[in-house]
Amino acid sequence: MTALHDRAHEPGTLTTATILFTDVVSSTALRIRLGEERANVVFRRLYELLRSVVTASGSSFTKSLGDGLMAVFDSATAGLDAIIAVQQAVADENERAQEKISIRAALAAGDVCWGHDDVSGLPTVEAARLVAVAEGGQVLCTDLVRRLAQGRSRHEFKDLGRLPGKGLREPMHTYELHWQSADHHLGAGLAPWLDERGLPFVGREEQLRTLDAELAAAEFGGNLVLLQGEPGVGKTRLASEVARRALKRQFTVLAGRCTDPARKAYEPIAGAVERLARTSPALLLRAGIDQQCGQLVRLAPSLAAPPLSLEVPPATEPVSERYHLLAAARTLIERLATVRPVLLIVDDLQWATLESLQMLNALMWDADALPLLVLAMSRPVPVESAMPELHKLTADARVVPVPAFGPDEVSHALTEARAAGDAAVLHRITGGNAFLISEVIRELTAGKDLDALAVPDSVTRMVLARLSQLHPDARDLVNLLAVGERMSSAELRQGLGLDEARFVAAVEEAMGAGLVTMLDNGSCHFSRPAGTARPGR
Incomplete structure (x- = not known):
C-alpha cells in the first residue's frame, strides 16, 4: 500500500477529519477477464485518476487499497465534492474505455489518530463497513457527514435509515449521495x-x-x-x-x-x-x-x-x-x-x-x-x-x-427566437452579419418594431471601440467614409491629404478593424448597418 501526504501530521496527533473509501465493483472478475498484466495497467491508471482527482479536491492524505483508495479531508464538503468528481471522472473514462469500471464509495467523519503512513479511528471503520455494502455507482455516507456539510453545499441525499456494521455497537444512520444530479465540473468546460x-x-x-x-x-x-x-x-x-x-x-x-x-x-x-x-x-x-x-x-x-x-x-x-x-x-x-x-x-x-x-x-x-x-x-x-x-x-x-447569413438563415433565426419581423428587410439592413442580426433580434423580442428600430447601443459601442484603437490616419479615413459612404481611392487619398504609403497603411488598418471594405473596382465602402450615425458624432 502506498501513502501520500500533502500536509503531514506527527504520529499520535488527533484531528477531526472526513474519511473517503472507494472500491472497484467485481474487481476479481475483472482481473480474471483481463488477465493480470492488463488488469494491473487498468488498475494503476484508475488509481492515478482517483488520486489526482481527490488531491485536486483538497485531500491531505491518500493511500492505495489495491482496488481502491482511502483519502482524508479536513471538511465534509471537500470529501463530498471529491467523490462527486471521482464518480464523474470514472463516468467520463467509461465513455471511451472498452472495459467499463464501476466505483462504489463511502464517507464517514469524526476524530482520527495519525500514524506514520496511516490514520485510524472510528470513521475509518464506518467508511470501510459502508463501502462494503454499497452497490456499483453508489455513494453512501454517515449522518454526521451530511450534517457537517449542511449550509455549505447543495448536495442531495436520500435517507436509507439505519444500516448495521460489523463490529460496531450501533447501526449507522446512513444516507445516499445523489452525485448524478451534481453539476459536472471535472473538465474545464468552456471559457x-x-x-x-x-x-x-x-x-x-x-x-x-x-x-x-x-x-x-x-x-x-x-x-x-x-x-x-x-x-x-x-x-x-x-x-x-x-x-x-x-x-x-x-x-x-x-x-x-x-x-x-x-x-x-x-x-x-x-x-x-x-x-x-x-x-x-x-x-x-x-x-x-x-x-x-x-x-x-x-x-x-x-x-x-x-x-x-x-x-x-x-x-x-x-x-x-x-x-x-x-x-x-x-x-x-x-x-x-x-x-x-x-x-x-x-x-x-x-x-x-x-x-x-x-x-x-x-x-x-x-x-x-x-x-x-x-x-x-x-x-x-x-x-x-x-x-x-x-x-x-x-x-x-x-x-x-464563414460567410454572411442568407435570407433563409435570417428567417430561421427569427423563427427560433420567436421574434416578429420581415426577414428580407432584416437581411437587407444587416447584410447578413450574424452579430448585427442577433442584436436587432434582441430588440425585436423586447417588443420593438423593426421599421422604427434605431441601431442597438451594443453595435454603436462596438464601432466606437474599434474606432478608438485606430491610428489617427485610419480614424480620419473611417470618418470621411462614414459621410461619403463609398469613395474611390483617389478621392479618399486627396480628401485625407496623405501620401501613398500612409494612405495604404490607413486603409489596411481600417479593413483589419472591419470598418472598411475594399470593393472590386478599387473603391472603399464604410462597413456598417443602415442607420448608424457617423462614428465621430
Whole structure:
C-alpha cells in the first residue's frame, strides 16, 4: 500500500477529519477477464485518476487499497465534492474505455489518530463497513457527514435509515449521495467568452459537417483549421458549437484569445493554460504535468498553486528561456493528449503577436501523430501585411470560410427566437452579419418594431471601440467614409491629404478593424448597418 501526504501530521496527533473509501465493483472478475498484466495497467491508471482527482479536491492524505483508495479531508464538503468528481471522472473514462469500471464509495467523519503512513479511528471503520455494502455507482455516507456539510453545499441525499456494521455497537444512520444530479465540473468546460450562447444556433450545416469530420480525424492526428470571415459574421459562435461537440466526444477543450494590443506575452496559450490550471487541476495532475512544465508558471501563475505547486526555474539568458518556454508548452499539450484528445481554440488570430505565432508553430510542429485539433478564427488578412510566421502557421491549414447569413438563415433565426419581423428587410439592413442580426433580434423580442428600430447601443459601442484603437490616419479615413459612404481611392487619398504609403497603411488598418471594405473596382465602402450615425458624432 502506498501513502501520500500533502500536509503531514506527527504520529499520535488527533484531528477531526472526513474519511473517503472507494472500491472497484467485481474487481476479481475483472482481473480474471483481463488477465493480470492488463488488469494491473487498468488498475494503476484508475488509481492515478482517483488520486489526482481527490488531491485536486483538497485531500491531505491518500493511500492505495489495491482496488481502491482511502483519502482524508479536513471538511465534509471537500470529501463530498471529491467523490462527486471521482464518480464523474470514472463516468467520463467509461465513455471511451472498452472495459467499463464501476466505483462504489463511502464517507464517514469524526476524530482520527495519525500514524506514520496511516490514520485510524472510528470513521475509518464506518467508511470501510459502508463501502462494503454499497452497490456499483453508489455513494453512501454517515449522518454526521451530511450534517457537517449542511449550509455549505447543495448536495442531495436520500435517507436509507439505519444500516448495521460489523463490529460496531450501533447501526449507522446512513444516507445516499445523489452525485448524478451534481453539476459536472471535472473538465474545464468552456471559457465564459466562448460560452455566450445568446440566440439559438442556426445554419452553418456545411461548415459543421466539415468540422465534425476534423474532430473525428483529430483523434488520430493533429491538424490546424482556420475559420475565416469578416468581423461579426459568427466565427466565434460557430467555434463554440464545435467546442460543445468536442466535449461530448470527451475532448479536453482549451481556448484563448488574441487582442490588439496584446495584454500579455503568448496571450492565447497563456489564457488557455491559466484557466485550465484554475478549473481542472485534477486533469493536469493526471496528465503528469510536473516541473518540466515549470516555465509555464511565467504565463499561468495558477500552476504554482496547490495541488500542482510548480516552480519557476531560475532565470537564464532570454533566447534559452524562450526555447524552454516553447518546449514546456509543447510538453503540456503532449501530456494532456495522452489522457484524451485536445481541441485548442484561438480567437482573432489576425492579432497574434510574433511570440504567440512562434508558440503555436511549436505546438503544430510534427503534430501528425498527436491527437490535437487547433481551431483558429481570423479575419481575412492581406498577404502583403501579414507576418511571415502567420503564413508559416497557416500554410497547410484547412480554411473553412464563414460567410454572411442568407435570407433563409435570417428567417430561421427569427423563427427560433420567436421574434416578429420581415426577414428580407432584416437581411437587407444587416447584410447578413450574424452579430448585427442577433442584436436587432434582441430588440425585436423586447417588443420593438423593426421599421422604427434605431441601431442597438451594443453595435454603436462596438464601432466606437474599434474606432478608438485606430491610428489617427485610419480614424480620419473611417470618418470621411462614414459621410461619403463609398469613395474611390483617389478621392479618399486627396480628401485625407496623405501620401501613398500612409494612405495604404490607413486603409489596411481600417479593413483589419472591419470598418472598411475594399470593393472590386478599387473603391472603399464604410462597413456598417443602415442607420448608424457617423462614428465621430
